[in-house]
Amino acid sequence: GAGVSQTPSNKVTEKGKYVELRCDPISGHTALYWYRQSLGQGPEFLIYFQGTGAADDSGLPNDRFFAVRPEGSVSTLKIQRTERGDSAVYLCASSLTGRGTWGEQYFGPGTRLTVT
Amino acid sequence: DQQVKQNSPSLSVQEGRISILNCDYTNSMFDYFLWYKKYPAEGPTFLISISSIKDKNEDGRFTVFLNKSAKHLSLHIVPSQPGDSAVYFCVAQFYFGTGTSLTVIP
Numbered sequence: 001g002a003g004v005s006q007t008p009s010n011k012v013t014e015k016g017k018y019v020e021l022r023c024d025p026i027s028g029h030t031a032l033y034w035y036r037q038s039l040g041q042g043p044e045f046l047i048y049f050q051g052t053g054a055a056d057d058s059g060l061p062n063d064r065f066f067a068v069r070p071e072g073s074v075s076t077l078k079i080q081r082t083e084r085g086d087s088a089v090y091l092c093a094s095s096l097t098g099r100g101t102w103g104e105q106y107f108g109p110g111t112r113l114t115v116t
Numbered sequence: 117d118q119q120v121k122q123n124s125p126s127l128s129v130q131e132g133r134i135s136i137l138n139c140d141y142t143n144s145m146f147d148y149f150l151w152y153k154k155y156p157a158e159g160p161t162f163l164i165s166i167s168s169i170k171d172k173n174e175d176g177r178f179t180v181f182l183n184k185s186a187k188h189l190s191l192h193i194v195p196s197q198p199g200d201s202a203v204y205f206c207v208a209q210f211y212f213g214t215g216t217s218l219t220v221i222p
Binding site for chain 2: 004041043091108109
């Protein structure tokens, strides 16, 4: 069975460029989460979708970060005017249900973003 | 500010012995806790969870204990196996701790 997939697995970009990171959740999972993990840290929550809507985007660090999930399945995390500090592994997870029951989340392998 | 803290960045245990991983949290409103395990170059995988109405949850070799008054939980692995070597994250809601790297020595 297909798990959560993320593309690309690695992305190197120059400072100031725009990047898009894609997440394909497990089919049927209504909740989708984005996290960012820097070296030596645990995953840091960015945004949570329930269906098509962003139910909680309180973790997005600033307005350069934006995420969409237009059809309630695939999600794209968009980062404008990238900075070197954005370099991290970006993890996506999905779960059958969302916040409230805190069902276990299934994580993808992550996208390693390097901003030079 | 770190809402979930794992103060031991690493732990080494002999195969067959007990591994105890500790976690502290700051928000008394947290009511659901999870442990995830992570191998290099992979995403975290769910291991075990506990809700605040319980103080213990057991699944095979893995047991999680919750002390609400101390805002502390721990994960016990017994007996530890070399395949358990990984980074373990304690999670409250969607706040992750910094992880503890467990090495089980054969």
